[in-house]
Amino acid sequence: MAEDSAVIDERRTSDTTIAEKDTMLTVTGLKTYFFTNKGVIPAVDDVSFTVKKGRIVGIVGESGCGKSMTALSLMGLVPAPGKIVAGSIILDRKNLVNLTEKEMCQVRGNEMSMIFQEPMTSLNPVYTVGRQVMEAAILHQQLGKAEAKEKALAMFKLVGIPEPQKRLDAYPHQLSGGLRQRVMIAMALSCRPKLLLADEPTTALDVTVQAQILQLMKKLQTELDSAIVLITHDMGVVAEVCDDVTIMYAGKIVEQANVFELFDNCLHPYTAGLLKALPTFRKSGERLYNIPGMLPNLLQLPKGCRFFPRCESASAICAEQEPDLVDVGQGHLVRCVKYRG
Numbered sequence: 001m002a003e004d005s006a007v008i009d010e011r012r013t014s015d016t017t018i019a020e021k022d023t024m025l026t027v028t029g030l031k032t033y034f035f036t037n038k039g040v041i042p043a044v045d046d047v048s049f050t051v052k053k054g055r056i057v058g059i060v061g062e063s064g065c066g067k068s069m070t071a072l073s074l075m076g077l078v079p080a081p082g083k084i085v086a087g088s089i090i091l092d093r094k095n096l097v098n099l100t101e102k103e104m105c106q107v108r109g110n111e112m113s114m115i116f117q118e119p120m121t122s123l124n125p126v127y128t129v130g131r132q133v134m135e136a137a138i139l140h141q142q143l144g145k146a147e148a149k150e151k152a153l154a155m156f157k158l159v160g161i162p163e164p165q166k167r168l169d170a171y172p173h174q175l176s177g178g179l180r181q182r183v184m185i186a187m188a189l190s191c192r193p194k195l196l197l198a199d200e201p202t203t204a205l206d207v208t209v210q211a212q213i214l215q216l217m218k219k220l221q222t223e224l225d226s227a228i229v230l231i232t233h234d235m236g237v238v239a240e241v242c243d244d245v246t247i248m249y250a251g252k253i254v255e256q257a258n259v260f261e262l263f264d265n266c267l268h269p270y271t272a273g274l275l276k277a278l279p280t281f282r283k284s285g286e287r288l289y290n291i292p293g294m295l296p297n298l299l300q301l302p303k304g305c306r307f308f309p310r311c312e313s314a315s316a317i318c319a320e321q322e323p324d325l326v327d328v329g330q331g332h333l334v335r336c337v338k339y340r341g
Ligand SMILES: Nc1ncnc2c1ncn2[C@@H]1O[C@H](COP(=O)(O)OP(=O)(O)O)[C@@H](O)[C@H]1O
Pocket: 034, 036, 041, 043, 061, 062, 063, 064, 065, 066, 067, 068, 069, 070, 079, 080, 081, 298
């Protein structure tokens, strides 16, 4: 993922104007907190975004920002002692927050599925991958064994697994990381979900395989007319495939815009830092950049802006006042005192 600015320019000319499409998912004011014996951790703190049909929405931020907990909240899989304490998650006119575990199970099998960073931990090592994809189809789509096998084979072909017939009988450890991730994608897509959540699906892979998997996801979402929420810490991945982007910092949204607007006109110093960390956004001679400092402890958040202690353009007011998320036009939102509506 070397030429991020070139990638964006190429997409700008090839993507015609973004059509207004049906909204598939609307998340509003989502708060997911962990109730620990040391105190309350606001892992997801008032997060809102929408996902339209046919779009790839990126959720971006450093490790610990609340990306996975956002996705797990959508899936109804937040681990204890975490809990959704506020907000709504509307998928196709249903508020998922109000569903029973049994109803949620239906949603997970049929309308929404998730793929994870490390497929080894999600695949069972003692069964062949073919059997695991078949079982998903038998369980969620009530297919017979022969049908399920045909389905698994078709899915392996769809996700570009070479020698698919032979690979059905392979065990997870016999496949490369890239192939394992393709198996996971096949499994996740076998129920034809409306929405696919992908949590750092390419982070564990090398750059070439990463690019192949991303292109595959982009192709499949067009073919299957679904929508994808893609979680990543890598702006290069965003440049490659995302249409709309939500940047999170310490549980909060700090910036939200479509991908072209974000790369042309990024407003938040945190987003700027993430972009500066990309090789192609560096000016020549500059060293590889890392945002200095660390994510604040979510148990002891600073009083003002959560990013203030690390911000290169902070002023005195930033230590005092948490800025609101404001719309600066065309759906570009930013949370920074420099843009106070
Ligand atoms: N099991 C847990 N118990 C307590 N706090 C947790 C737990 N899991 C996550 N958190 C908190 O939630 C925050 C966000 O986690 P996560 O969504 O996994 O971050 P990301 O996916 O962006 O790396 C973490 O920084 C941590 O403070």
